[in-house]
Amino acid sequence: MVRPTATETATTVTTRGAGWALASLALSMLLSSLGVSIANVALPTLAQAFGASFQAVQWVVLAYLLAITVLIVGVGRLGDVVGRRRVLLGGLLVFAAASVLCGLAPTLGTLIAARALQGLGAAALMALTVASVGASVPPERTGSAMGLLGTMSAIGTALGPSLGGLLIAGPGWRAIFLAMAGLGVVTFGLAWRWLPDRERKATAGPAGFDVPGTLLLGLTLAAYALAMTVGNGRFAGANLALLLAAAFGAGLFVAVEARAKSPLIRPSALRDAGLGSGLAANALVSTVMMATLVVGPFYLSHGLGLDAAAVGAVMSLGPLVSAFSGVPAGRIVDRFGAPAMVGSGLAAMAAGCLALALLPGLLGVAGFVAAIAVLTPGYQLLLAANNTAVMTGVGPDRKGVVSGLLSLSRNLGLITGASVMGTVFALAAATDDFATAGPEAVAAGMRITFAVAGGLMVLALVVATAGRPRRPLTEDAG
Structure with missing residues (x-):
């Protein structure tokens, strides 16, 4: 032997x-x-x-x-x-x-x-x-x-x-x-x-460790998150006050970080086009994916007349497709490179949004499933490619904070999507009471919501394409 x-x-x-x-x-x-x-x-x-x-x-x-x-x-x-x-x-x-x-x-x-x-x-x-x-x-x-x-x-x-x-x-x-x-x-x-x-x-x-910057950023994010969640979907004075507080906190945070000896987020990172485009793409795609979770059940139940069990079964297909497409998406990124696959993932998501706007009205449940089968693998490809592209260009002393920013951008996109895309759906359907809304109104809301979502994906593609290659974000940068 x-x-x-x-x-x-x-x-x-x-x-x-x-x-x-x-x-x-x-x-x-x-x-x-x-x-x-x-x-x-x-x-x-x-x-x-x-x-x-x-x-x-x-x-x-x-x-x-x-x-x-x-x-x-x-x-x-x-x-x-x-x-x-x-x-x-x-x-x-x-x-x-x-x-x-x-x-x-x-x-x-x-x-x-x-x-x-x-x-x-x-x-x-x-x-x-x-x-x-x-x-x-x-x-x-x-x-x-x-x-x-x-x-x-x-x-x-x-x-x-x-x-x-x-x-x-x-x-x-x-x-x-x-x-x-x-x-x-x-x-x-x-x-x-x-x-x-x-x-x-x-x-x-x-x-x-930048304690003042960390506390200030935390309060700013708390104000924004609460602005997007309080009020049960109705935008009132409290929401506006919280948004204004978040905007003021963001400005103050930038000013504090510019003077900090060891800032939480270095000014050079805030000016970096490549990092900014990666975070923006992450937030935009999360906004769109949340729209499928918020709008999808209403359309399936009130637009197509499915019962609760059928709605649950159809909605479970998205996570299942994600589970099976994540690892192949990662291998594709390894094979063809992260920058090219960021664009491919966003293009697939834009196509999936267009399909969600058009196919369910033509093919019913089959059209919804077909659109999800395009959108979800595109999302997994984008995530694998975007995370790889962003983290590859980060110096070893900043990987934790940049990874945190990636997760933060995703969470902010989910919070924003639940609020903003839900509002778009309600405005497009011209109703606040979906329990009594007719199938035509719900279908119109579905079409317009995912037409807007497709526009967001085109915007994300433009932003990602415009992001220039970055130098490593190290402790000494900026």
Whole structure:
């Protein structure tokens, strides 16, 4: 028998280690997306269990999303300062501990507070999984790794409602959080054993962390997120005041960062066209994907007359297509390069939006499914290519904060899409009461909404094409 050489043995160990490290990152991404979708299905049960209104139990979901949105950039920067592996492991511990607190919560207020803490852990998972890819896999496999993370995010979204429903029907609603705690412990064990710690830290001391900038950005993002979510879809004085506060906070943040010794986001990054185009594309495509989740169920039920079970079955196709197309999309990026595939993904999404505007009116459910089959793989291709393009051009000392910005742009797009695209749909259908709206009005709203969405994809394509190649974003840049 021929014995393997020392070099072959080392290569096998390294490859195996990279595989387990990537598995820990994939499970981390699964946890963060599962934390959203698995709680949604529990809202009616929670309202009954705590004797609370639907508006009150909605904060079980909103607290989680707001915590992620407010904290994700700061947590990403903290990973740059003290080490991404260390902060990711800490995020897994926080997520698991908060999940236990959620499962044991005696009151709704306690549950909401625990969910906010869980969102802190999820912010670390979202920001640092993407940032840790470069230290965990060879460069030629970066696109495939990004595609896998996109697949796990889609699986978490698709798995949440079915898994949550089974657990609620069996052990009860507390089991959904305790199950996440168990998965968090398993993921922590994998990451502790296999995740490498090869990144160069930005600084050896706490002076490298911009506390004023982090707090100011968090307050600004909180104001914007609340402006998009309060009021139950109606834009009133409180929404305007929050938007004005967010605009003022954004201006003040830029001014503070220009004077900071070690800013959270360097002024040079704010001026970088390549990074800006990547973040803008991420936000725009997330806005459009949220439109499918907000508008799709109304059109299927009130425009095509499907019952609730059929609507659920059709709407589940999107996450399923995402789950199966993520890894192939990553391999395509590795094969043909990220810049070209960003344009291809956006073009496919624009075609999918046009198909959603036209085909359901011609072919019914089959037209809706065909359009989703074009839109969703385009979205996965765009995510894999855009994340690869942005993170490849980032210096090792800024990967955490830029990864946090990518996740933040996605979350802001989802929040904006739920509010703005829902408003476009209502205006296009000329009604606020979809329960009594006729099929023609709902169909008109569908057509116009996705015509607007197609325009957003064309805009994203123009922005992405105009983004020039970037120099690496390092600690010394800017």
